[in-house]
Structures are given as structure tokens and as C-alpha cells.
Amino acid sequence: xxxxxxxxxxxxxxxxxxxxxxxxxxxxxxxxxxxxxxxxxxxxxxxxxxxxxxxxxxxxxxxxxxxxx
Numbered sequence: 001x002x003x004x005x006x007x008x009x010x011x012x013x014x015x016x017x018x019x020x021x022x023x024x025x026x027x028x029x030x031x032x033x034x035x036x037x038x039x040x041x042x043x044x045x046x047x048x049x050x051x052x053x054x055x056x057x058x059x060x061x062x063x064x065x066x067x068x069x
Contacts (some may be wrong), residue, residue: 010034 015031
């Protein structure tokens with residue numbers, strides 16, 4: 001694992017961030033494992049819709065069943 005001398009610092013712990021050359025892997029902190037997540041504009045809009053709500057409408061409710069003997 002190589003760390004570039006001018007690599008950015010992790011916003012969580014201040015450790016060095018390993019910048020991988022592969023386009024499939026994200027940059028990752030070598031100390032705490034933090035990764036920068038890039039979300040699509042559609043995902044961001046969906047998050048904004050549900051931010052602040054207590055629960056999502058139409059969610060599945062679970063019921064306990066009593067076993068009969």
C-alpha cells in the first residue's frame with residue numbers, strides 16, 4: 001500500500017488517505033477506514049424527501065403471532 005506524500009488528510013481522524021489508482025476503488029483512510037461517498041443527484045433528492053420524517057409511509061409492520069398448543 002503506497003501513500004502519496006501530498007495525500008489529503010482524513011476529515012474524521014486526520015490520518016493519511018490512500019488514493020488508489022483504480023477507478024473502481026474509492027480513496028480510503030489508512031487509519032480509520034473512512035471513505036468519501038459520492039451519491040448520484042437522484043439519491044440526494046430521495047434523501048432530502050425523507051429527511052426529518054419519523055418513518056417512511058407504507059413501511060411493513062411486524063406482528064407477533066401466538067403459538068397455540
